[in-house]
Amino acid sequence: MVxxxxxxxxxxxxxxxxxxxxxxxxxLAINLKNLDLSQPKNRIDEEIILPNGLGKERKVAIFAKGDVALKAKNAGADYIFSEEDIKDLASDKSRARGLANECDFFIAEAQYMPMIGKSLGTVLGPRGKMPIPFTGDRDIASVINTLKNSIRIRSKDKLTFHVSVGRRNLGTDELAENIETVVHRIENALEKGKQNLKSIHVTTTMGSSVRVV
Known part of the structure; x- marks a missing residue:
């Protein structure tokens, strides 16, 4: 119960x-207090699966072959690239940049990571979209589902930061459940829990702001 x-x-x-x-x-606009965020150990860096997703389609691309590529396709991956595709993207930086901007997440079988880093690192790296390494001991369908419904919260060295928890089309109950999930994770990630929280406000893109915590 929310x-x-x-x-x-x-x-x-x-x-x-x-x-x-x-x-x-x-x-959510999150304001922390009584924390020295110049110290990396005090920063928040959490990946959170939203129970109701973000209310919009998120695109996932994967560099894979064979059975992994087939399972990824069945699991809803938006793009599947082979080793040859990596070479093609490396020679067409305009297409690579477009893809990097279009896709929210990238996954790559572990053996492709060095090749991707060398040929596409300058495009994906600055955008924070270097692929997540995938190994055969994991379920690719589960990985894709998690990415399509997850967000990353990073405070970096700022006491105030923002994170999206959905869209208006989700409705009150779904948004509230997403927000509660995020608030609990933030409290658990902080050294002194609620004592390190100055405030949390919920807002829309062009609307007003309402205090949650």
């Missing part, structure tokens, strides 16, 4: 924020 205060905050936000001509993102 905390009623979170449900009320989302309801208030959606009531006060006039719908726009596009599907707005719903984000």
């Amino acid at each position: 905390d009623n205060s979170i449900v009320e905050a989302v309801n208030k936000l959606l009531e006060e924020s006039k719908p726009r001509g596009f599907e707005e993102s719903v984000d």
Whole structure:
């Protein structure tokens, strides 16, 4: 059961924020306190699976062959690239940049990682989209499903940072459940839990802001 205060905050936000001509993102503005974030050990770096996803399609590309490529296709991978495709992308940087901007995540069988790093690292690296190495002891369908429904929270060295938790089209209950999941993970990741949280507000892309914590 989701905390009623979170449900009320989302309801208030959606009531006060006039719908726009596009599907707005719903984000959390997180403010920390009493932390020295110049020390990497105090920073938040969490991957979180949202129970209701983000309310939008997220694209995953994979560099693989054989059985892994087939299973990835069946699991909903948007692009599947072979070793030859890596060479083609390396020689067509414009296409590589377009792909890097289009896809949210990349996966690669472990044997392709050195080749990708050498030929596509300058395109994928600066965008934070170097492939996630895949080994045969994992289930590729599970990996793809996780990526399509997960977010990454990184505070870096800032006490205030933002993260998307969905879109308006998800509705109140789904958004509230996503928010509660994120809030709990943040509290658990902080050295002193809630004592290191100054505030958390939920907001829409062009709407108002409502305090959650």
